[in-house]
Amino acid sequence: MKPQSASTVFSDRRLVLCVGPGGVGKTTCSAALGLHAASEGRKVVVVTIDPSRRLAQALGLETSTSGEVVAVVRDEGMHLDALILDGGQVFDDIVRDNASSRATAEKILQSRIYRATAQRLSGALEFAAMARVQMLVDAGEHDLIILDTPPTANAIDFLDAPKRVRELIDNPGARLLAGTGRISAKILGLGSSLLSRTLETIGGGQFIGDLGAFLREFADVLEEFHRRGGDFEQLLRSRATGVLLVTTASPFSVREAEGFLTQLSDYGLRIDAVVLNRIDPLVPEAPPRERLDEALADPSQADRVWTAYAGARALAQRTQRSIEAITSSTHDLRVWTASRHVEPPDTLPELREFGAEIFG
Numbered sequence: 001m002k003p004q005s006a007s008t009v010f011s012d013r014r015l016v017l018c019v020g021p022g023g024v025g026k027t028t029c030s031a032a033l034g035l036h037a038a039s040e041g042r043k044v045v046v047v048t049i050d051p052s053r054r055l056a057q058a059l060g061l062e063t064s065t066s067g068e069v070v071a072v073v074r075d076e077g078m079h080l081d082a083l084i085l086d087g088g089q090v091f092d093d094i095v096r097d098n099a100s101s102r103a104t105a106e107k108i109l110q111s112r113i114y115r116a117t118a119q120r121l122s123g124a125l126e127f128a129a130m131a132r133v134q135m136l137v138d139a140g141e142h143d144l145i146i147l148d149t150p151p152t153a154n155a156i157d158f159l160d161a162p163k164r165v166r167e168l169i170d171n172p173g174a175r176l177l178a179g180t181g182r183i184s185a186k187i188l189g190l191g192s193s194l195l196s197r198t199l200e201t202i203g204g205g206q207f208i209g210d211l212g213a214f215l216r217e218f219a220d221v222l223e224e225f226h227r228r229g230g231d232f233e234q235l236l237r238s239r240a241t242g243v244l245l246v247t248t249a250s251p252f253s254v255r256e257a258e259g260f261l262t263q264l265s266d267y268g269l270r271i272d273a274v275v276l277n278r279i280d281p282l283v284p285e286a287p288p289r290e291r292l293d294e295a296l297a298d299p300s301q302a303d304r305v306w307t308a309y310a311g312a313r314a315l316a317q318r319t320q321r322s323i324e325a326i327t328s329s330t331h332d333l334r335v336w337t338a339s340r341h342v343e344p345p346d347t348l349p350e351l352r353e354f355g356a357e358i359f360g
């Protein structure tokens with residue numbers, strides 16, 4: 001197969017989701033892809049979730065507030081922006097932008113219930129990510145939006161989260177409460193532990209009345225947001241959206257990644273490419289043991305070298321098997337590899353080099 005660079009693979013995408021098992025390098029690859037695409041002349045924004053401190057520093061995000069677009073690179077004709085997401089903060093923006101009046105927005109934002117739940121609503125971060133991406137799409141200032149995703153065991157959890165928040169608002173129990181002030185334990189689908197934590201935080205009695213008023217106002221805000229935002233699911237399933245699946249070569253991650261591939265394509269997403277990250281270098285077969293013994297006078301040293309060599313070779317073989325497994329399960333997909341670096345790539349020059357290694 002003719003090698004394809006990222007520019008060929010993602011050229012007709014406006015949004016690329018970077019997904020994969022936990023800890024495999026999604027955030028790192030999102031940043032590296034962002035730099036690479038920007039170096040090819042596209043106006044790019046990377047939406048990151050929970051980057052390591054050093055990576056946040058490299059992108060100039062360590063003092064930014066959640067959702068705020070920060071210019072990362074603006075030279076040599078490059079245009080790379082980034083932002084960091086925090087579920088609760090983006091919810092605040094949704095409230096400000098979509099409440100019927102500024103007074104209503106402030107009332108919601110000051111509500112003890114909102115303060116206690118916005119951060120913990122199941123799916124809040126995912127909803128916020130989708131919302132922020134929708135705003136970026138509407139603003140039209142970038143040719144490519146790269147969305148890093150949080151670690152989830154199930155790829156669809158992330159994509160379905162906005163729907164779960166929406167169901168929460170549409171939930172007949174919540175509607176009833178908004179109208180009458182009655183409460184049932186399962187209301188809001190918050191789960192009883194969150195509900196009881198919330199009750200503890202704000203202290204019982206007054207809660208029920210407050211919750212009814214809050215729900216009425218908050219539901220209006222989310223309705224308005226949805227009305228304006230259009231159908232995000234439609235964007236995900238359109239040709240404008242592609243997926244970069246990141247995994248490592250460990251058998252566990254490869255199995256999980258294969259599961260993701262099935263789930264994502266069943267959902268209707270277009271998977272463009274896979275990155276096998278942190279792969280170990282190929283190691284040729286060891287020379288005969290006698291040669292090693294001859295070369296190294298100290299037999300215990302020869303033993304250690306022999307064991308280390310066998311270990312490295314086993315890792316390399318495992319990597320090779322993983323590459324074959326993922327390639328055969330994804331026939332028409334591009335599979336890129338990235339080697340394991342001694343120093344994690346977390347400065348701009350390192351990320352740029354890392355991006356060129358994978359996507360160039």
Ligand SMILES: Nc1ncnc2c1ncn2[C@@H]1O[C@H](COP(=O)(O)OP(=O)(O)OP(=O)(O)O)[C@@H](O)[C@H]1O
Pocket residue numbers: 021022023024025026027028029050051052149150151277278279338339340341342343344345346
């Ligand atoms: N090729 C590589 N070589 C060495 N270190 C790497 C490589 N890729 C990523 N790392 C390091 O591995 C760690 C995990 O990477 P990263 O945070 O990008 O993963 P993630 O998939 O986003 O994790 P999470 O699922 O927790 O969000 C980081 O410390 C990162 O610097």
Ligand SMILES: [Mg+2]
Pocket residue numbers: 026027028049050051148149150151
């Ligand atoms: Mg991450």
